[in-house]
Amino acid sequence: MRTKTILVATALAASIIGCATAPSGEETTAKATAMLRSSFKASGQAGLDRLDQDETQRACSALAGKAPAKDVAEKIEKLNMATIKYPADGKLLGDWKNGEKLAQEGRGKQFSDDPAGPVGANCYACHQLAPQELSYGTIGPSLYQFAKLRGYGADVQRYAYGKIYNPDAYAACSNMPRFGHQGILTEQQIKDVTALLMDPASPVNN
């Protein structure tokens, strides 16, 4: 009741101050949603359903680039943690060599990509990994010596797998795609990329 009164009062104040020239945030959001619908067309494998945001995307967009408040972050992380599915066979590490190929592959899911073609993890776009690859991006942190620095144990393996599966479970509104949750990579591919980070023989740890 009290909240409602405050909301009404705020809306009233906004309309007095100048609602005609400055619509509320909600109004702009509603308009933006309608605008999106009319501004894109389905193409190749990219349908208009890609404009439908889930709860995480909606909450992260609303932050307008700012870090989420503690309670918001906790809620988003809890929501995403619940999505992580670990392999039934209990094995988290696949083939690091295939992981390296996936880390290099930037294609996949674009409307211009062959839907039957490869879908990569594209790790090097944003991260340093194997030291041999000099063409790496910096949107994400360097992952060089990932396990060498953190340990090769079961807990770190589980963290690495989970982080690739759904990074928002650990860092709300991460810039990193939720590779498992969004079905970008298969379980085997996530195992392979996890191995790239975790295998003692991987160039990442050498």
Place this chain on the structure above:
Amino acid sequence: MISLPLRLRTTVLRTLRRTLILAGACAVAAPAVLGQGSAVDEIAKYRAALQDGNPAELWEVRGEDIWKQQRGPKQASLQQCDLGLGPGVVKGAYARLPKYFADADRVMDLETRILWCMTTLQGISAADSRKQLYGNGNERKSDMEAMVAYVTSESRGVAMNVGLSNAKEADMYRLGEKMFYFRGGPHDFGCVTCHGDDGKRIRLQDLPNLTTKEGAQKAYTTWPAYRVSQGELRSFQWRLYDCFRQQRFPELVYGSDASIALTMFLARNANGAAFDAPAIKR
């Protein structure tokens, strides 16, 4: 009269050839032999070398020619097109776009306005005006990209001055800001994912931070640009279209409100900086 474009063409092609040879050398030498810092230095040198002669001039010359030709069912040129400063005024017009146009009752960017003028002044159908919005890198060049090169070149050195005094302009700006932060699609990407921080790269490609005034100014004032990798001059509509493709979004409709809103957001944030395009980029 005819010798100028020809002479220009020879100079430009010579420069381009030199540039491509240099680019090839870079691609071989940089990653294999040199360390990270040196690779970045080499790319900086390559970019500096590119500035010496810009093939965009070919598009500018062709665009001016197309602009002044009598075309379409009405056999009219676009010289009476009102780009916002009155019919026939091209100089400085781009630095004030997007803006609200009462005749169309819509906020328009340059490309949308050119399409409008083609329809209203020349009588060209909406479908025909959109037949070749992008060149394909070979013989199929785009008249639109040429006209964009011409019109934008007439604002070189002019300070960006995009207004929001009209309510629809202010509305577009706010919508553009929303669009900038909108995250979606299978990868959860939004503009902000790559353009929300200073000093970031994708692979070795530097990314402007479009949330800062300096970042928006530097980026916006250097589009359109001749893209060496594509052999085409690309407009700002193309820039947005291709960003959304990489964001794994559906296809951005040319001249759509979302495209104009984002352009408005970035152009307005670039206010005060001298416009410096068509530029040349890798």
